[in-house]
Amino acid sequence: MDMDVEEASAPKERKPVLVILVGAPGSGKSTFCEEVMGSSTRPWVRVCQDTIGNGKAGNKAQCLSSATRALKDGKSVFIDRCNLDREQRSEFIKLGDGPQIDVHAVVLDLPAKLCISRSVKRTGHEGNLQGGKAAAVVNRMLQHKELPKLSEGFSRITFCQNESDVKNALNTYSTLGPLDSLQYGCFGQKNPDSKIQVGIMKFLKRAEVPVAAASRESGIEDPTSQTPGKNNSCCKDKQTFSSIPDNDNSETKEVENQAVGSVDSHANQVSLDDIPTLAFPSISTSDFQFNHEKAADIIVEKVAEFSNKFRNARLVLVDLSHKSKILSLVKAKIAGKNIDAQKFFTHVGDITHLYSRGGLRCNVIANAANWRLNPGGGGVNAAIFNAAGPELESATKEKVQSLSPGNAAVVPLPSSSPLFTREGVTHVIHVVGPNMNPQRPNCLNNDYNKGCKILQDAYTSLFEGFASIVRNQTWHPVGKSENLERKSLELQVQSDCSRNYFTKTDQKSKRDVDHGLGKSKKYKGTRDDSGLTFTDSRNENVDSEHRTERSMTKTWGSWAQALHQIAMHPEKLKDDLLEISDDVVVLNDMYPKARKHVLVLARTGGLDCLADVQKEHLQLLNKMHDVGLKWAEKFLNENASLVFRLGYHSAPSMRQLHLHVISQDFESIHLKNKKHWNSFNTAFFLDSVDVMDEISSDGKAKLKDDDKLLSMELRCHRCRSAHPNIPRLKLHISSCQSPFPAHLLQHGRLVHAPGEPHSNVQ
DNA sequence: GTTCTAGAAC
DNA sequence: GTTCTAGAAC
Numbered sequence: 001m002d003m004d005v006e007e008a009s010a011p012k013e014r015k016p017v018l019v020i021l022v023g024a025p026g027s028g029k030s031t032f033c034e035e036v037m038g039s040s041t042r043p044w045v046r047v048c049q050d051t052i053g054n055g056k057a058g059n060k061a062q063c064l065s066s067a068t069r070a071l072k073d074g075k076s077v078f079i080d081r082c083n084l085d086r087e088q089r090s091e092f093i094k095l096g097d098g099p100q101i102d103v104h105a106v107v108l109d110l111p112a113k114l115c116i117s118r119s120v121k122r123t124g125h126e127g128n129l130q131g132g133k134a135a136a137v138v139n140r141m142l143q144h145k146e147l148p149k150l151s152e153g154f155s156r157i158t159f160c161q162n163e164s165d166v167k168n169a170l171n172t173y174s175t176l177g178p179l180d181s182l183q184y185g186c187f188g189q190k191n192p193d194s195k196i197q198v199g200i201m202k203f204l205k206r207a208e209v210p211v212a213a214a215s216r217e218s219g220i221e222d223p224t225s226q227t228p229g230k231n232n233s234c235c236k237d238k239q240t241f242s243s244i245p246d247n248d249n250s251e252t253k254e255v256e257n258q259a260v261g262s263v264d265s266h267a268n269q270v271s272l273d274d275i276p277t278l279a280f281p282s283i284s285t286s287d288f289q290f291n292h293e294k295a296a297d298i299i300v301e302k303v304a305e306f307s308n309k310f311r312n313a314r315l316v317l318v319d320l321s322h323k324s325k326i327l328s329l330v331k332a333k334i335a336g337k338n339i340d341a342q343k344f345f346t347h348v349g350d351i352t353h354l355y356s357r358g359g360l361r362c363n364v365i366a367n368a369a370n371w372r373l374n375p376g377g378g379g380v381n382a383a384i385f386n387a388a389g390p391e392l393e394s395a396t397k398e399k400v401q402s403l404s405p406g407n408a409a410v411v412p413l414p415s416s417s418p419l420f421t422r423e424g425v426t427h428v429i430h431v432v433g434p435n436m437n438p439q440r441p442n443c444l445n446n447d448y449n450k451g452c453k454i455l456q457d458a459y460t461s462l463f464e465g466f467a468s469i470v471r472n473q474t475w476h477p478v479g480k481s482e483n484l485e486r487k488s489l490e491l492q493v494q495s496d497c498s499r500n501y502f503t504k505t506d507q508k509s510k511r512d513v514d515h516g517l518g519k520s521k522k523y524k525g526t527r528d529d530s531g532l533t534f535t536d537s538r539n540e541n542v543d544s545e546h547r548t549e550r551s552m553t554k555t556w557g558s559w560a561q562a563l564h565q566i567a568m569h570p571e572k573l574k575d576d577l578l579e580i581s582d583d584v585v586v587l588n589d590m591y592p593k594a595r596k597h598v599l600v601l602a603r604t605g606g607l608d609c610l611a612d613v614q615k616e617h618l619q620l621l622n623k624m625h626d627v628g629l630k631w632a633e634k635f636l637n638e639n640a641s642l643v644f645r646l647g648y649h650s651a652p653s654m655r656q657l658h659l660h661v662i663s664q665d666f667e668s669i670h671l672k673n674k675k676h677w678n679s680f681n682t683a684f685f686l687d688s689v690d691v692m693d694e695i696s697s698d699g700k701a702k703l704k705d706d707d708k709l710l711s712m713e714l715r716c717h718r719c720r721s722a723h724p725n726i727p728r729l730k731l732h733i734s735s736c737q738s739p740f741p742a743h744l745l746q747h748g749r750l751v752h753a754p755g756e757p758h759s760n761v762q
Numbered sequence: 763g764t765t766c767t768a769g770a771a772c
Numbered sequence: 773g774t775t776c777t778a779g780a781a782c
Contacts, residue, residue: 765781768777768778770778
């Protein structure tokens with residue numbers, strides 16, 4: 001890297017650092033300064049407003065001039081005052097103008113209770129803030145606090161939210177020698193993962209997995225889940241730092257400051273992560289009882305080794321709890337290393353729900369597997385196998401039978417796996433680490449020489465496996481075992497529609513080619529108005545005849561023909577269809593909008609949509625309904641917590657009458673916009689039972705094809721609460737336990753497992 | 763149907 | 773600056 005060159009050629013320069021402490025009275029600012037100054041080899045000056053007037057309180061101007069003098073003398077400076085709002089900080093930040101001084105913030109964002117109790121207890125405080133009045137002052141100050149952002153002009157911000165964070169920060173600054181400088185960016189905040197620069201995004205677009213990149217949703221946070229009155233400042237801020245000369249970290253980098261208030265919830269995370277990302281649990285430290293300190297050293301070592309090798313990929317260490325020891329250890333150890341905070345960070349959350357619950361997009365996850373590679377045991381292994389469904393088990397078996405400690409195996413996840421559809425995970429990498437637990441096979445009996453070596457090997461294999469995925473996905477993102485349906489469908493339609501290709505898998509590359517060839521003109525409207533007939537034939541050739549009055553409804557684009565082609569020639573795709581009979585074809589929706597989402601496709605020619613359906617088709621509707629029910633019941637046997645709804649879109653986008661059988665969790669990364677949601681959750685969606693009634697009594701269905709329905713506000717399908725955008729809606733529905741509206745509970749509109757309370761569905 | 767983009771809206 | 777939407781492409 002060019003950094004090495006710089007280090008070799010440019011001698012390190014003595015560079016003062018201006019540290020602006022941010023914290024309420026009692027947060028420990030003065031103690032922090034004193035401790036650092038007591039052990040640092042760097043000359044420090046503490047500028048304290050409480051004592052600057054000859055031991056008595058002074059004013060801001062005095063502080064500013066005192067700090068200026070010290071910085072001129074080449075000394076590093078602590079600004080020891082509360083600095084809780086932006087305005088207070090701004091003038092001090094200006095002292096760092098120019099490249100010669102690094103301006104840092106150290107935020108002592110400790111619980112208010114703690115600050116208050118310290119303030120109340122202390123005597124002889126320099127600022128005379130002690131005893132009873134302290135509580136009121138601290139409370140008032142904290143109500144108005146504004147956490148610092150990089151955009152204010154800081155080159156580094158360290159957030160401390162508990163004593164251990166403070167210790168780490170103390171250590172960082174105490175050991176900062178006169179010639180050292182610290183890495184730029186935000187550290188220690190609860191949600192370090194997050195957005196990446198748009199420019200980088202564009203650059204990455206070509207190298208990504210289509211499904212993982214399918215959505216650009218972000219902003220996942222649910223105001224309804226916040227305690228009212230609590231600080232809900234999930235403010236995001238991006239800042240690009242251009243090169244700063246004479247600094248160890250003089251590369252251009254963009255970092256994000258995500259100041260998080262007192263709400264301690266990973267659900268607050270905001271992410272736009274289309275970059276290849278490996279999420280991995282700590283290997284061997286759980287059930288295999290590997291020493292945490294040693295494991296943390298190895299993680300840091302291996303991350304340092306690999307993270308810089310990845311140009312456009314990220315590694316994320318995941319654990320379930322904020323209290324995770326291994327996360328704290330790694331965070332502490334990584335602080336001193338020169339590792340880009342965007343290429344590696346830690347994340348608190350469930351590795352099987354990183355996207356749906358944490359907003360963190362990871363296309364690859366690592367599994368702390370057992371040597372048999374079976375779903376047994378507990379912890380991460382059981383959770384991942386469970387979440388990925390039987391698909392992972394079979395895909396794993398196909399690939400490898402067993403794995404010895406220190407090794408990893410990459411398994412592409414079939415597209416039918418819930419982890420694929422819901423979370424965008426395309427690969428699972430099984431890793432087996434060393435075992436120190438005598439209750440488990442292959443115990444190393446505390447031999448850490450061997451153990452460390454094996455753990456190092458395990459991480460090497462894991463990261464190399466990830467690297468191979470990243471490399472291979474560059475231009476052929478859909479792997480062999482992934483989404484056969486899509487591929488076949490593409491072939492099918494290509495062969496059948498001689499003029500208009502419907503290529504899905506190939507879309508990206510095709511688009512790129514198109515740029516060179518120029519775009520075809522749009523051809524909606526007149527030219528396309530030839531076309532469709534409605535005889536009862538299955539011969540697609542009838543399409544080129546004339547239209548009858550009943551079907552003046554719609555003009556179908558080339559892309560909308562896929563289902564029609566399947567209905568006409570299901571045998572060509574038989575391996576990818578769930579069921580074929582004389583009347584219907586059943587298939588998985590290519591872009592499922594829920595955990596289970598299948599289509600029951602009518603095979604009758606000329607039946608493009610509900611508008612075309614008449615009394616004569618009643619028997620067919622009944623049949624479609626029965627087949628749909630049968631599949632719903634099959635899925636309910638596998639997972640009794642699901643709830644299904646069967647129905648039609650008033651105005652479908654795809655030609656050929658099809659019944660949606662869709663589970664009501666709507667957990668899918670393919671559900672991306674208002675139209676998607678509203679097409680299943682407004683009157684636009686017509687329940688199959690109602691349609692059959694209407695056809696039976698009136699000979700036609702009451703269509704609700706008003707476009708307004710599709711652009712209606714987003715409301716939860718259970719509790720009817722409104723949500724401002726899709727990410728927030730999804731977050732809400734992932735936990736909403738309200739019963740379904742009464743209307744849906746009637747007339748068999750919802751299908752659930754016998755005995756399963758429909759009000760308590762996941 | 764999905765994807766991408768630009769520009770509006772926040 | 774980020775997020776959302778609409779329009780156009782296929």
